[in-house]
Amino acid sequence: MVVPPPKACISGALPWGPNNNETMLPAYCQPEPACLIARLHGGSCVAQGVLEPVLCESGFYCPENGRKKIPCPEGSYCRKGSVEPIKCSAVSNCPKGSERDMSLIPLGIVIVIDALLITMVIVLKVRGFFVIRRINRKDHRVHHPLKRSPTFYKTIGGSISGKFHGKNEGKQYEELDDEVDTDVIYGSVGPDAMPLSPSLDGYDRQLRRHPIGFEAMALKEDMFSVAAPMDDDNNAADRTDLQRFVQSLSKIMGASTFGLSFEFQDLRFHPKKSPRPILQDVSGFIHAGSLWGVMGASGAGKSTFVNVLMGKQSGITGITKVNGIAGDIKKYKKIIGYVPQDDIVLPELTVRENILHSARVRLPVSWKDDEIQHHVDVLLNCLQLDHVKNSLVGSPGAPVISGGQRKRVSIGMELAAAPMALFLDEPTSGLDATAAASIMATLKALSRLGMTVITVIHQPRPEIFESLDSLVLLGAGRMIYQGPEEGVQSYFQNLGYNFPAHSNTADVMGDIIAGEGRLYKPIGDATVKGLIDYWAMAHPSAASINPDRRPPISIAETAVLSNTIKERGAQWYRQLYFCFNRSLLQQYRMKSSFFFELGVGAMSGFLIGLAQLNSKGDNFTGIFIEPYQLISSATIYSKIPQMSLLVGLAIGLTASAPGVKIFGEEKLVFWREAAAGHNRFSYYMGKVFSTIPRMVLANLHFTTLFMLLSTPQISYMHSFAANLLYFYCIYGLASCVSMVTRREDGPLLAVMLSLIVGVLNGMSPTLDKVRTWHMEWLWRSSPGTWLAEAYFTENLMPLKYLYDIEVARKSMGYWLDGYARDCGMLLFLGTAYRVIAFVGLRFMYPTKQR
Ligand SMILES: Nc1ncnc2c1ncn2[C@@H]1O[C@H](COP(=O)(O)OP(=O)(O)OP(=O)(O)O)[C@@H](O)[C@H]1O
Incomplete structure (x- = not known):
């Protein structure tokens, strides 16, 4: 190769190699000092001779x-x-x-989609408003006790203030709020203001209102009888609801009897870490179709005891029998309902939607959807939730319905699945007297239907205490008393305890079993140990407690029962569909957060694009291909990884907080549903699939504005796909974070992690450098590296006719020409995060899912 003589190096600015040919090859001319400096800084200058190309x-x-x-x-x-x-x-x-x-097509698409979304939200809102109004008006006319009971209404009308009072007396009910809360309305009608005339037949002083549904049944037990006369319109309607509910139950159970009985003998639970047994020598019998209260001082072992009966507690010795048959109680999980102390419900769903989901997932597979809907509507009526069924449940911090109604929703979620035994943990705690009485009346009615209802209860008010059929009293993990509620006072009196006149039996009994017996027994043994020893001596076995218990169920009945259990629950793919729909609905209800995510995506895309605006898509300066190396400027290899770093950080900031919110705020719901037998995989996959639309839309907003302003070499579609997969990774990472942190720390930790995986992208230190540390695996396990590599490849390949991109590749350490592989790895990492999150969700808190 002949280099032209220096005389060719005269000044002139010419395009790329105008005089180059086989004999006149491009020449490197010694540049002027100013030109040399410019080139060393990555700039350019006019050609330094006629043979020097630019x-x-x-x-x-x-x-x-x-x-x-x-x-x-x-x-x-x-x-x-x-x-x-x-x-x-x-x-x-x-x-x-x-x-x-600067293509405006994606921007046009974004504008059209946004306009459609906003229009859809407005249309749905307006439509929802009218539908709910129509439904509520119809429901008020059909179901509401006040509407159906003009006599009652007129009688109390004079005493009620506000909406019930005044010039539009004939129309008062129509003017009620949609979200009106019966607990509040009825509660506002003070007992003193109430003319308790005989015409108010059916009015309950304890509830301070006219009971319907389950409550009415509890108070008027013969009402349930099909043959009972229809004494008035109200009772006829209530009776019909109850009959329908019972018909539903019979259909679901496939057995004539609804309740489960429990027998337990010498139960003992002594965890290694505990210095003393938590449960010891606990024996007894719980009849089917009765309302049981489990009481004891704090730490007496009440929760442990009911957990044993529900099959949730492992490491127990002793015998437990269900319907007279010994075996693993876990197999009855699908027909045992558990209502936890906290109302674990989805605040973004309505009362009906919460209960309907539970019914769809847990009722027998053979049920058609309209049958399930009918069952739920009947149940809502029985639970007196029909007038608020379309109200959102809300959260304790932002309530929409009252505490009592929320508790009934929680109970309804279990009843929807028609359990044969219902366990509740302090269902009345935190409720006012009216709401607590209402809940207890409902439980009583359920027990009258044949269900076995067992509730842990703490310091009950007299009326609640008296509504219990039977009691289990525990002290220091051992039995103090088991038997009818009416017999408990005489039992303690026989042991020498005095119940002061006009005292609350529950309070006195609570003091005695909490170790304050001396207050009521001046002489003799008044210790809890004394009570335990006396009970053990008098009742050496379960049989001695309940000599009249029923024989075990027959083989035929056992077969029916196992069939009933086997049929329970929708198939996993249907559950997945229900969970997917539910999650979409939740996101729709939280649309402000959805639109906020789109806004943040658009804004970050705009800002990063703006930062790249001046470069006009010119993100790379390399060494020219042969034979022009010598006239190359200083190289700029890191601008593309820098751009991808900004993209990664922006997506991380946009998606990590919503990702945590979607996956992390419902651990309690997941645990409750897993414990109730919902399919865990379906729940999780429903969530995963439901995030796809919001990821696509957020990415559309981000990529469009970013690409519009920065106009890099990478095509819009390739950038969109790589960014979407990066969104997928960040959402996956957020789901992992939400498994291991507290709710309030989740967003911060997710943002932190997204910064880490964003920075580990091979820009600085370069992957080449990292390789010398033998740490490439760490960078390669970060989605940031694969995103950067995808961007590096796609921005460099179009320039390979100009620059020696192999030198650039070696210098940075990326692999080139593997865009599909990079995207595949992003997909793999995003999926791996989800698998880790699911495994964590499944195995991190196994006891909460039992
Ligand atoms: N797996 C366990 N390992 C160690 N200790 C345990 C375990 N389970 C329960 N305990 C302890 O056993 C005691 C009884 O617990 P449990 O929750 O059954 O009581 P409780 O009567 O329901 O109390 P509270 O009314 O306060 O809820 C408590 O001191 C508790 O810390």
Whole structure:
């Protein structure tokens, strides 16, 4: 190769190699000092001689081996070093001499989608408003006790203030709020203000209102009888609801009897860490179809005891029998309902939606959806939730329905599945007297239907205490008393305890079993140990407690029962569909957070694009290909990884907090549903699938604005796909975070992790450097590296006719030409995060899912 003589190095600014041919090869001319400095800093200067080529300017193209320099024609754009113009996309502003293509098509799509979303939300809101109004009006006319009981209403009308009072007396009920709360309305009708005339037949002083549904049944037990006369319209309607409910139950159970009986003998639980047994020598019998209260001082072992009966507690010795048959209680899980102390319900769903989901997942597979809906509506009526069924449940911090109604929703979620035994943990705690009485009346009615209802209860008010059929009293993990509620006072009196006149039996008994017996027994043994020993001596076995217990169920009945259990629960794919729908609905109800995520995505895309605006898509300066290396400027290899770093950080900041919110705020719901037999995989996959639409939309907003302003070499579609997969990774990471942290720490930790995986992208230190530390595996396990590599590949490959990209690749340490592999790895990492999160969800708190 012959280098032309130095005389060729005269001044002149010419396009790329105008004089180059086989005999006149490009020449490196010693540059002027100013030009040298400019090149060392990555800049350019005019050619230093006629034989020294320069890059074709942006806005021009230089065909015929650079012999011509032609302005880019209208409708095309020409980047720096172009050999020919590139056609602009259909909708973009490309006048003559354009340097880049700022396509407006994606922006148009974003605007159309946003307009559609906003219109859809407005239409749904308006439609929802009218539908709920119509339904509520209809329901008020059909179901509401006040509406159905004009006599009652007129009688108390004079005593009620506010909406019930005044000039529109004939129309008062129609004017009630949709979200009106019966507990509040009825509660506002003070007992003193109430003219308790005989005409108010059915009015309950304890509830301070006219009971319906389960409550009415508890108070008037013969009402349930099919043959009972219809004494008035109210009772007829109540009776019909109850009959329908019972019909539903019979259909679900496939057995004549609803309740389960429990027998337990010598139960003992002594965890290694505990210095003393938590339960010891606990024996007894719980009849089917009765309402049981489990009482004891704090730490007496009440929760442990009911957990044993529900099959939730492992490490127990002793015998437990269900319906007279010994075995693993876990197999009855699908027909045992458990209502936890906290109302674990989904606040974004309505009362009906919460209960309906439970019914759809847990009722027998053979049930059609309209049958399930009917069952739920009947149940809502029986639970007196029909007038608030379309109200959101809300959270304790932002309540929509009252505490008592929320508790009934929680109970309803279990009843929807028609359990044969219902366990409750302090169902009246935190409720006012009216709401507590209402809950207890409901439980009583359920027990009268044949269900076995067992509730842990703490310091009950007299009326609640008296509503219990039987009691289990525990002290220091051992039995103090088991038997009818009416017999408990005489039992303690026989042991020498005095119950002061007019005292509350429950309070006195509570003091005695909490170790304050001396207050009521001046002489003799008044210790809890004394009570335990006496009970053990008098009742050496379970049989001695309940000599009249029923024989075990027959083989035929056992077969029916196992069939009933086997049929319970929708198939996993149907559960997945229900969970997917539910999660979409939740996101729709939390639309402000959804729109906020879109807004943040758009804003971060705009800002990062703005930061790249001046570079006009020129993100790389390399060493020219042979034989032009010597005239190369200083290289700039890190600008593309830098751009991908910004993209990664922006997506991390946009998606990590919503990701945590979607996956992390419902651990309690997941545990409750898993414990009730819902399919865990379906729940999780429903959540995963439901995030896809919001990821796509958030990414659309981000990528569109970013690409519009930054106009890099990578195509819109390739950038969109890589960014979407990065969103997928961040959501996956957020789901992992939500498994291991507290709810309030989740967003912060997720943001922190997204920063870490964003920074581990091979820009600095470069992957090449990291390789020398033998740490490439760490960088390769971060989605940031694969995103950067995808961007590096796609921005560099179009320039390989100009620059020696192999040198750039080696210098940075990325692999080139593997965009599909990079995207595949992002998909793999995002999926791996989800698998880890699911495994964590499944195995981290196994006891809570039992
Ligand atoms: N797995 C366990 N390992 C160690 N100790 C346990 C375990 N389970 C329960 N305990 C302890 O046993 C005691 C009884 O617990 P349990 O929750 O059954 O009582 P409780 O009567 O329901 O109390 P509270 O009314 O306060 O809820 C408590 O001191 C508790 O810390």
